[in-house]
Amino acid sequence: xxxxxxxLKSCLNSDNIKQLLVxxxxxxxxxxxxxxxxxxxxxxxxxxxxxxxxxxVSVGTxxxxxxxxxxxxxxxxxxxxxxxYSPYKIIIKQSSENSFLYGNHVLKSGMASITDNTPxxxxxxxxxxxxxxxxxVADPPTIVAFHQADIGEYIRKEDTLT
Amino acid sequence: MLxxxxxxxxxxxxxxEVKEELVKNPDMQNISHRIKDVFYVLENFRExxxxxxxxxxxxxxxxxxxxACYSYNSFLIQKLKNLFPLSELQEFLEANEVPRPVTIRTxxxxxxxxxxxxxxxxxxxxxxVLNWSSVGLVAYSSGSVPLGATLEYLAGHYxxxxxxxxxxxxxxxxxxxxxxxxxxxxxxxxxxxxxxxxKNTGVLFSNDFNKDRTKALIGNFHRMGITxxxxxxxxxxxxxxxxxxxxxRVLVDAPCSGTGIISKDxxxxxxxxxxxxxxCSHLQKELILSAIDSVDAFSATGxxxxxxxxxxxxxxxxxxxxxxxxxxxxxLVSTNLTIGREGFVNxxxxxxxxxxxxxxxxxxxxxxxxxxxxxxxxxxxxxxxKLNKTDGKVEKNSVKKAEIQxxxxxxxxxxxxxxxxxxxxxxxxxxxxxxxTKKFAELKxxxxxxxxxxxxxxxxxxx
Numbered sequence: 001x002x003x004x005x006x007x008l009k010s011c012l013n014s015d016n017i018k019q020l021l022v023x024x025x026x027x028x029x030x031x032x033x034x035x036x037x038x039x040x041x042x043x044x045x046x047x048x049x050x051x052x053x054x055x056x057v058s059v060g061t062x063x064x065x066x067x068x069x070x071x072x073x074x075x076x077x078x079x080x081x082x083x084x085y086s087p088y089k090i091i092i093k094q095s096s097e098n099s100f101l102y103g104n105h106v107l108k109s110g111m112a113s114i115t116d117n118t119p120x121x122x123x124x125x126x127x128x129x130x131x132x133x134x135x136x137v138a139d140p141p142t143i144v145a146f147h148q149a150d151i152g153e154y155i156r157k158e159d160t161l162t
Numbered sequence: 163m164l165x166x167x168x169x170x171x172x173x174x175x176x177x178x179e180v181k182e183e184l185v186k187n188p189d190m191q192n193i194s195h196r197i198k199d200v201f202y203v204l205e206n207f208r209e210x211x212x213x214x215x216x217x218x219x220x221x222x223x224x225x226x227x228x229x230a231c232y233s234y235n236s237f238l239i240q241k242l243k244n245l246f247p248l249s250e251l252q253e254f255l256e257a258n259e260v261p262r263p264v265t266i267r268t269x270x271x272x273x274x275x276x277x278x279x280x281x282x283x284x285x286x287x288x289x290x291v292l293n294w295s296s297v298g299l300v301a302y303s304s305g306s307v308p309l310g311a312t313l314e315y316l317a318g319h320y321x322x323x324x325x326x327x328x329x330x331x332x333x334x335x336x337x338x339x340x341x342x343x344x345x346x347x348x349x350x351x352x353x354x355x356x357x358x359x360x361k362n363t364g365v366l367f368s369n370d371f372n373k374d375r376t377k378a379l380i381g382n383f384h385r386m387g388i389t390x391x392x393x394x395x396x397x398x399x400x401x402x403x404x405x406x407x408x409x410x411r412v413l414v415d416a417p418c419s420g421t422g423i424i425s426k427d428x429x430x431x432x433x434x435x436x437x438x439x440x441x442c443s444h445l446q447k448e449l450i451l452s453a454i455d456s457v458d459a460f461s462a463t464g465x466x467x468x469x470x471x472x473x474x475x476x477x478x479x480x481x482x483x484x485x486x487x488x489x490x491x492x493x494l495v496s497t498n499l500t501i502g503r504e505g506f507v508n509x510x511x512x513x514x515x516x517x518x519x520x521x522x523x524x525x526x527x528x529x530x531x532x533x534x535x536x537x538x539x540x541x542x543x544x545x546x547x548k549l550n551k552t553d554g555k556v557e558k559n560s561v562k563k564a565e566i567q568x569x570x571x572x573x574x575x576x577x578x579x580x581x582x583x584x585x586x587x588x589x590x591x592x593x594x595x596x597x598x599t600k601k602f603a604e605l606k607x608x609x610x611x612x613x614x615x616x617x618x619x620x621x622x623x624x625x
Contacts, residue, residue, distance in 0.1 A: 025363075039389075041389070041390070043365070044365055044390060044391075044392065047341065047365040047367075047392065048392045050404060050405055050408075051367075051392065051394055051396070051404065051405075052396075052404075055394045055395060055396040056392065056393075056394055057373070057376045057379075057380065057393045057394060057395050058376075058380050058383070058391075058392070058393040059392050059393075060389055060390075060391075060392075061384065061389050062380070062384065077384040080387055097313065098307075101313070101316065151316040151317060151385075152316060154316055154381055154384070154385045155310070155311060155316070158377060158378065158381040159377050161377070161380060161381050161384065
């Protein structure tokens with residue numbers, strides 16, 4: 001669980017995590033099930049409790065999974081919940097949207113804008129390959145963000161999505 | 163002139179000749195000509211038949227030709243022939259050769275239909291609104307990107323779904339903050355529709371027995387941004403024991419032979435046999451009973467079960483509903499659908515309950531959708547009526563006893579009403595007893611009369 005919190009902290013601050021857990025429509029929590037971490041409302045959890053453990057495939061929203069080496073990987077399915085709180089953003093030009101959706105890295109030529117003061121190797125759903133200041137001077141074909149997840153995975157990786 | 167024309171059409175070879183021809187050198191043009199001719203003869207059989215050839219012969223020739231022309235097996239053609247009048251049969255078969263239009267359901271949780279249509283049109287797709295649904299779009303052609311891979315699709319703004327799949331969800335009518343079960347959910351078109359109508363409140367259980375198919379379910383649920391659901395992979399028949407009287411509404415989109423979606427899956431034409439039908443309908447009966455048992459009859463907002471299949475055969479539809487009506491305290495209610503035909507009350511030698519009119523049958527040649535069947539049941543009591551072992555029919559007394567128990571459960575506050583209700587029922591029971599004793603006495607009288615008659619006759623003979 002510590003690792004989960006650390007990886008969430010990379011894209012959220014602690015206030016935001018609190019906002020995720022205590023919402024206007026009730027309390028939410030993270031649940032660990034078969035190496036996956038699910039973000040569930042407590043109401044739903046109570047209802048699901050009468051189902052045998054092995055029958056449950058997914059509860060609420062899957063946020064990510066723990067790998068065999070016990071590292072936490074965020075899944076794209078968490079995007080809707082984390083995007084509003086993310087402090088650093090890279091906006092991609094419309095022309096290179098498709099290239100990113102096919103799993104390619106973001107090049108300088110495909111980047112529309114980047115949040116000021118983004119540090120190097122800042123991670124979330126992707127990793128910033130260059131800091132904001134480095135981006136300003138970079139050539140068009142240099143990579144500015146490493147690809148880690150995108151919504152194209154709903155088609156490409158449906159089997160391993162969650 | 164007319165007569166001579168009709169006589170030209172009448173030259174139809176005998177059954178044996180047709181059989182031989184179909185084995186040796188089947189000629190498509192010849193066959194389709196003969197199908198037309200036989201249809202023509204059968205339209206006005208008395209005047210147009212040749213000599214004294216029997217109707218049976220013409221019909222068997224027609225069956226053979228239809229099997230050959232549309233490549234069905236004889237079992238399915240016979241089933242379909244029983245289902246439709248001859249004039250309609252060919253329309254149905256023709257409709258199965260043409261694909262149905264691609265339809266899109268807007269995800270009301272994320273966008274609106276107008277916005278979605280606009281952005282799809284901007285990408286070069288040709289879409290139009292479905293006028294009977296507030297979230298449906300018909301796509302005539304896709305733009306530069308296929309409809310299953312646009313940015314809007316990946317962002318979960320819509321899902322590709324057959325138009326007929328809207329119907330069971332509309333019939334089910336999910337409300338916010340309810341507990342709903344979708345028993346056979348994959349790949350999640352109907353299930354996500356339910357969640358959208360619930361506006362992500364309440365609890366939705368989406369179950370599919372096949373674990374591989376739940377992957378598509380998970381993908382679609384996350385893509386469409388649905389958070390109020392538990393996805394399970396269990397045998398649907400377990401829900402009656404696991405969660406009895408828990409749900410407000412249950413959707414059973416039962417696995418079926420798929421005779422309504424032949425245009426999608428040609429495999430159905432040749433592969434179905436009597437055995438498959440029996441296996442399917444047996445499973446369907448078990449599932450619907452399980453669904454009924456897991457619904458709470460006293461739910462404030464619900465207590466409904468929606469049963470649907472993508473089959474059009476009565477074995478998998480009306481018979482299953484009739485079975486449920488016999489075995490549980492449920493009644494058929496209106497599906498609130500404006501399209502489709504009424505279900506069969508009489509079908510050949512079978513007689514179903516009068517309320518079977520409330521069910522709806524969708525046909526590809528009439529509605530330009532996949533063939534479908536939708537029925538909506540309302541549960542009236544949580545008790546399970548006891549069965550008479552001899553004839554399988556529900557004992558009336560036991561139902562009344564159940565009613566008494568229900569009254570006890572229901573009217574805890576209105577004790578006076580309860581007593582009145584009970585006494586009324588007791589009176590009825592007494593009346594029933596009286597009637598029974600009367601009948602018994604009548605029977606006795608009859609028997610004695612018969613005996614007297616016999617003795618009388620015997621005496622006459624002797625004399």
